Amino acid sequence: xxxxxxxxFKYFSLGAxxxxxxxxSPGPLLTLVISETIRLNRxxxxxVAISPLITDLPVILFSLLVMDTISRYQLLLAIISxxxxxxVGYLGYETMQIKGIGVDNQQLKSGSLKKGITANLLNPHxxxxxxxxxxxxxxxxxxxxxxxxxxxxVAFYIMLIGAKITIVLLVARSRMLLRQRGYVLIMRVLGVIxxxxxxxxxxxxxxxxxx
Numbered sequence: 001x002x003x004x005x006x007x008x009f010k011y012f013s014l015g016a017x018x019x020x021x022x023x024x025s026p027g028p029l030l031t032l033v034i035s036e037t038i039r040l041n042r043x044x045x046x047x048v049a050i051s052p053l054i055t056d057l058p059v060i061l062f063s064l065l066v067m068d069t070i071s072r073y074q075l076l077l078a079i080i081s082x083x084x085x086x087x088v089g090y091l092g093y094e095t096m097q098i099k100g101i102g103v104d105n106q107q108l109k110s111g112s113l114k115k116g117i118t119a120n121l122l123n124p125h126x127x128x129x130x131x132x133x134x135x136x137x138x139x140x141x142x143x144x145x146x147x148x149x150x151x152x153x154v155a156f157y158i159m160l161i162g163a164k165i166t167i168v169l170l171v172a173r174s175r176m177l178l179r180q181r182g183y184v185l186i187m188r189v190l191g192v193i194x195x196x197x198x199x200x201x202x203x204x205x206x207x208x209x210x211x
Contacts, residue, residue, distance in 0.1 A: 008148045011141045015155030018133070022156075023163025028088045028119050028197045033164050034171050035095050035190045036112045042172035044112040049164035051116030053157065056126065063130035064138065074208045077124050081205030084122035085198040091119070092194030095187050124204060 024030075029048070037045030120126060134156075141149040 011148050011152040012155045015152040016159045019156035019159030023160040031193050032119050037168050037171045042168050045168035047113040048116035051120050055117050055120040059126050060130050063135040078205040078208035080124045081201045085201035087122050088194050089198035092191045096191030
C-alpha cells in the first residue's frame with residue numbers, strides 16, 4: 001500500500017511539474033492571455049487561460065493513437081506550424097493596431113475564448129509534448145491504475161490553468177495603474193513578441209519538412 005501511494009504521488013508530482021512549466025513557459029497562448037487581459041479585462045484573460053481544457057482532449061487522444069509512429073507525421077506537424085505562424089502573425093498585427101484601452105471592448109470580449117482555442121490548436125508544441133512526454137506518462141500511469149492516471153492529469157491541469165489564471169490576476173491588477181501611453185507601448189511589445197513566435201513556427205515547419 002505504501003509503495004502504491006508513493007507511485008501515485010510520483011505521477012501526481014510529474015503532472016504538477018509539467019503543468020506548472022507549461023503554464024509559465026513563454027509562448028503564444030501566454031502572450032495572448034496577457035494581451036487579452038490588458039486590452040479587455042481579467043474575464044477575457046481567464047477565458048483564454050482555460051482554452052486548453054477544450055483543445056487538449058483531441059490532442060491527447062491523437063497523441064495516444066500515433067505516439068508509436070510519430071516520425072511519420074512530420075508533414076502534418078509542418079502544416080500545423082505554418083498555419084500557426086499565419087494565425088499568430090495575425091494576432092500580432094491585431095495587437096499592434098490597438099490605440100487605447102477603450103477601443104471596441106464590447107466587440108472584442110466574445111472572441112477571447114475562440115482566440116485561445118484557435119491559438120492552442122494551431123500551436124505544434126502541445127502535440128509534440130503529448131506525443132513525446134505526456135502520452136507515454138498517461139499510459140504508464142494507467143498501467144498502474146486508473147486513479148494514478150487521473151491524478152497525473154488533474155495535477156497537470158490544475159497547475160497549467162492555475163498558473164495562467166494567476167498571471168491574469170496579476171496583470172489585471174497592474175492594468176488599472178497603466179497610463180494610456182504605457183498601455184499602447186506594452187501592446188506594441190506584445191505584438192512584436194507574437195510576430196517572433198510566428199517566425200519560430202515557420203522555422204519549426206521548415207525543420208519538419210527538411211528532417
